Amino acid sequence: MSDKKLIIGMPAGSLANPDRGGNLINFLENSGFKTSGYESGGPSKFVTNNFLFGWDGRPQEFGSQLGIGELDIAIAGDDWIKERILELDIEFNKKINLEKVLPLKRGGVKIVSIIYDEKNCFENINTFLKEKADKSDLLVMVSEMPYLALDWLRNKLKAVNLLDKFAAYSVQKYKTPPRIQKGIIIYETWGKTEAKVKNLGADIGLEITQTGSAIKNYGLKIIDTVMESETGIWINPEIRDTPEKLELLRMFLLNLYGTINAESKVLIIFNLSNKDINQIETYLRENNLFADEPTISKGKNYSEYSIQIETNNPQIPISKIRYELARLGAKNIDTVPLTSSIPHINVIRV
Numbered sequence: 001m002s003d004k005k006l007i008i009g010m011p012a013g014s015l016a017n018p019d020r021g022g023n024l025i026n027f028l029e030n031s032g033f034k035t036s037g038y039e040s041g042g043p044s045k046f047v048t049n050n051f052l053f054g055w056d057g058r059p060q061e062f063g064s065q066l067g068i069g070e071l072d073i074a075i076a077g078d079d080w081i082k083e084r085i086l087e088l089d090i091e092f093n094k095k096i097n098l099e100k101v102l103p104l105k106r107g108g109v110k111i112v113s114i115i116y117d118e119k120n121c122f123e124n125i126n127t128f129l130k131e132k133a134d135k136s137d138l139l140v141m142v143s144e145m146p147y148l149a150l151d152w153l154r155n156k157l158k159a160v161n162l163l164d165k166f167a168a169y170s171v172q173k174y175k176t177p178p179r180i181q182k183g184i185i186i187y188e189t190w191g192k193t194e195a196k197v198k199n200l201g202a203d204i205g206l207e208i209t210q211t212g213s214a215i216k217n218y219g220l221k222i223i224d225t226v227m228e229s230e231t232g233i234w235i236n237p238e239i240r241d242t243p244e245k246l247e248l249l250r251m252f253l254l255n256l257y258g259t260i261n262a263e264s265k266v267l268i269i270f271n272l273s274n275k276d277i278n279q280i281e282t283y284l285r286e287n288n289l290f291a292d293e294p295t296i297s298k299g300k301n302y303s304e305y306s307i308q309i310e311t312n313n314p315q316i317p318i319s320k321i322r323y324e325l326a327r328l329g330a331k332n333i334d335t336v337p338l339t340s341s342i343p344h345i346n347v348i349r350v
Helices: 024-030 059-067 078-092 125-135 146-159 193-198 213-217 237-241 243-262 274-286 318-327
Strands: 006-011 052-057 073-077 099-115 138-143 169-173 183-188 204-209 221-235 265-273 295-298 302-310 331-337
Touching: 006 059, 006 243, 024 099, 024 243, 052 059, 059 073, 059 078, 059 221, 073 078, 073 099, 078 099, 078 146, 078 221, 099 146, 099 193, 099 243, 125 138, 125 146, 125 221, 138 146, 138 193, 146 169, 146 183, 146 204, 146 221, 193 204, 193 213, 204 213, 204 221, 221 243, 237 243, 265 274, 265 318, 274 302, 274 318, 318 331
Parallel strands: 006 052, 006 073, 138 183, 138 204, 169 183
Antiparallel strands: 073 221, 099 204, 099 221, 265 302, 265 331, 295 302
C-alpha cells in the first residue's frame, strides 16, 4: 500500500450500525470523512478523501494487524487491543508496542469478573480465591477475552501468595478436554459467559458489560472490575517513521478531535446596540463566556456577537445565558449547533 494512504481499521459490528455504538458513521462524516459501504457491511470507502483507505474488520483482530503493520491505525476498544497484546506476549513471546492517541468518548464498557455467590459468602476476590485454593488444585475461568482473564487472575493470585500453587495454565475452547490437572484453565467462549458461571460450568467468569443488568438477571455477583474500556484511535508508533503517513494521521486526528470537542457546544449569535456593549461584555467576562476576547462584528449602531457555550454546564445553563443576554439588551439571539470545534493544532500530540 502506498505511503500516501493512511490504512484505517474500520470496526464491523455495533460501531458500524447507525443506531448503535455512538453512531460512528455520522461521527466520521461530521469530521469530514464521509464513507460509503460501511453502513452495509463493506467494502468501506472514504468518498471525499482518496488518501484514506478503509480496511473492514473486527476490533478483536486489529491489535494483531497493527502489530505487523497491516494497519496504520485502528478504531477499537481498549479491551480488545489489550487482549491481543497479551496473547502475542503470552503465546508467542512477541511484544508489540501500540499507542492510544485519541479517545472517542464512545463504546464505554466495563470488564468485570463474576461469580455465583448465592449465599453471599465472598466479600471480595481475595476471600474467593483463598477458599477455592483450599478446596481444589484447579481454577476454571470462562471469558471471550481469555488472555485478559489469565493476566488478571494470575495477578490476583500473586497478591494472595497463591500463584505458585496455580502456576500452570491452559487456554482452550470451552469444555475441550483439560490439558492440565493443576493450575488455571481459561475456557475461551463465544458469549453467554453468565450462563456458564450460573450453571457451574466455571468457577469464575470475565464479562463485558455496560449496565450489569444481564449479570444481575442471572443472579451473579461482580467480584472485581478488571478494567474500563472505550473506543479510541490506536496506532503502531512506527508510523512516525513515515513522514507522509504521520501528516495524514495528524490531519485525521485533528478533525476527529474537532467533532468530539463540538459535541457539547453551541454557538450563540446575537445583535446588540453599541450603547449596551459595556454591560454585556462585563456579563460575558464575569461568567467566562469567551476565551481571549469575544468575537464581534461592529457596525455603526449595532454589533454582532458570537460566543461558544458548553451546553452541559450546570453552573450556568444555556437557558439562563440566553435570558440574561436578552435582559441586557441582546436581540435576535440565535443558537447554532456545532459539528466541529478545533481550538488549535497543539490539541493533537503525535
